[in-house]
Amino acid sequence: MSAWVALLLLWGFTLGPATDGAVFVSTQPSLWAEPESLLEPWANLTLTCEAYRETQDFQLLKNGVVQEQVRVGFPVIKYHFPLGTVTSNNRGLYGCQTGLSFAGVWTELSNLLEVTGTEPLPQPGITTQPVSWITPGLDTKLLCKVGLRGVIFLLRREGDAGFLEVSEVAKDGYATFPVHQPGNYSCSYQTHPAGKPSEPSATVTIKEYATPPPPELSYGKILRPITHWNLVCVGPLSNAEFQLRQGEKDLKVPRSSTYPELVFFHLKLEDMGDHGPVTCRYRLRSRKAAWSADSEPLELIWSDETLPAPVLTVEPEGSNPEPGSRVQLRCTAPKAGLSFALKRENWGQHSLLQILKPTGTEAVFQLPGFSVADSGNYSCFYSDLAPPFAGSAPSTSLELSVDGDAPRPKLQALWTGTVPAGRDAVLRCEAPIPKVTFHLLRDGKKVPSTVQNMLSSSTDLALPFVGPQHTGNYSCRYSGSNSFQSELSEPVELLVVDEASSGR
Structure with missing residues (x-):
């Protein structure tokens, strides 16, 4: 049996931090594989890196280590890295970056592309758009993606005989399938109609709701004296209409928004009928969709400062x-x-x-x-x-006030044993309190993996696309808005092994 080239796009969306007034623009380039022939994709393979904007500088990495760096004569949008025939020498997990090499500035890493030379073809990536549920008025889709251009995608639902849907040849390496029924879905792909399907993707569960699930309502800025509140309602969908309610009453209050999935309600005392709690809900603007379930009630308290102080x-x-x-x-x-x-x-x-x-x-x-x-x-x-x-x-x-450092957090490795080069190493830092900023350190020095988590008391700190150079002892700490910081956690050792180089 001939050895198939195995190419896997580890697909994910890039999300920017939600900071007031900021517009996040992803600089992530795209990386894909272009075989000379889909009948024999392993015979002559080229990796193409496409920049988010024209540039002269391209960099190809394998298993977390730079393999090739080029500077072309004039700005272009993409660059082709010939890989040739896949052998044990060039198998691995690839990524690319673009930027200004002379200034030492590079973009974020592209999607990852795995080249193994084994058969059957490994699984593609699968994700949902915009959410993992269906409800009247919402067009939910499954996005299936792989790093090999020109393949045929196949969609399957658990419990159904055969494939539910087959896409036409996907020139850009992905297919979008509309979803109309709940269930467990996966997708595969073929390089040609007579080819053997790849390993199925991970399974995605699509749920069905008569009404959309509830949003989250929380306090925004607290003013003194408290005669009005800024409340923030966050939903799972963009392009939604929001409503602030007290019981069954729709509170018609001023509002503002910096992101399509949230709204700020500016609530004054005179807008309230009584001191009862408030909730919020949302619905899609595009159709006569149903309102979501109400958020958890939020209790408010008012003070005009006319009574004696306690x-x-x-x-x-x-x-x-x-x-x-x-x-x-x-x-x-x-x-x-x-x-x-x-x-x-x-x-x-x-x-x-x-x-x-x-x-x-x-x-x-x-x-x-x-x-x-x-x-x-x-x-x-x-x-x-x-x-x-x-x-x-x-x-x-x-x-x-208490002097000294805050209690130490707990750091947990979300892997066992060694980490293969080119994969992500993810560590979970858990603090005893919420609303803190987390910092990851290697051998006592901060690494650029700081995450601010305003709701939870834990967060996952990822080291993407690690190579042997990332081996070391890691710890985490947290800090707060009043300039305190915690003790360091107990260290966790990261060992990165380049399995391709070792012949495994």
Whole structure:
């Protein structure tokens, strides 16, 4: 049996950070394989790197190591790297970069392309557009992609006999399949109609919803005095219409947006009928689609500062709690039947920490495991639960601080044993608190894999396309908006092995 060239595009989307006012433009080039003949693709192969804009500089990497770097005489959009016949010497995982070599500036890495010389052809990549579910009014698609141009794609749904759909020859290396039924889907490809199908892709599960799943509603900027709120509603779809609700009432409030999948609601006290919680929902603009399910309710508290300030005390007494200790903050008002809120200010940022509605005149806020991350100026206020919803001035603030570093995070390798050269090495850093910035370090020096995660207390830090030069001991730490940073995690050793070079 003749040896097939195995080419696999490890397909993924590039997402930019969601920063206010920023427009993310991907500079990722594209890499694909062009065989002289699809009947014998292994006989003479060329790898083509296409830049996101014209350039004179191209770089080809294999298994995380630069193999060839060229500078052409005038700017072009693509460059062809002849690979020739696939042998043990040129098998591996390829990527490319473009840029300005004389300035030492290169783009992000292209998609990855695997050349192995084995049969059957390995699996293609598969992903969903725009989401992994179907609902009335939404056109969901499956995108199947491989690094070999001119192939035929085949779509299968689990439980069906044969292939569900066959695409025409894909000149650009991908096919888009519309999805109308839920199920588990995978795709394969052929180099020619009589050829043996490749290994199937990973399985993608498509769910069906009568109404779209709920968005997330959270606090935006907290202003003082709290007579209005900025709330942010985030949904899974672009081109959506959003609605802020209190019960069944649609709150017609001013709004703004910097991204098509979210909206900021600017809510004032006079927009509210009472102090009840609010929710948000969305629907597609393109059709008469159904509204999504409501978000989790978000409770609000208002303060016009017309009532006497409460008294805030701390237990145990003192402004420097022991690291790791439980701190209680007691907010005392002149009457019962109120809603109490605890705020923290550090470096000019106000955070609403808790809202309580005790039956008496006191609210006790618990802060377990107090650390340097909790340092700041604390205050509380209260508000009536009935009209006219008057609120108090804030209490006198209490400054609480802990010296030293925050508790160390935990670093976990998401691989076992050694990592083959050219693959991604992913490490998961878990902090004991949310809303921090994570940093990855190698042998004590920071590497460019910093991720800010504003919701979760953990994140995955990826080292893409590693080579033997990435071998070393890695650790992580986190930092916060009030300039604290944590201790380093326990180290994790990364060993990268170039299996192609070792003959395996």
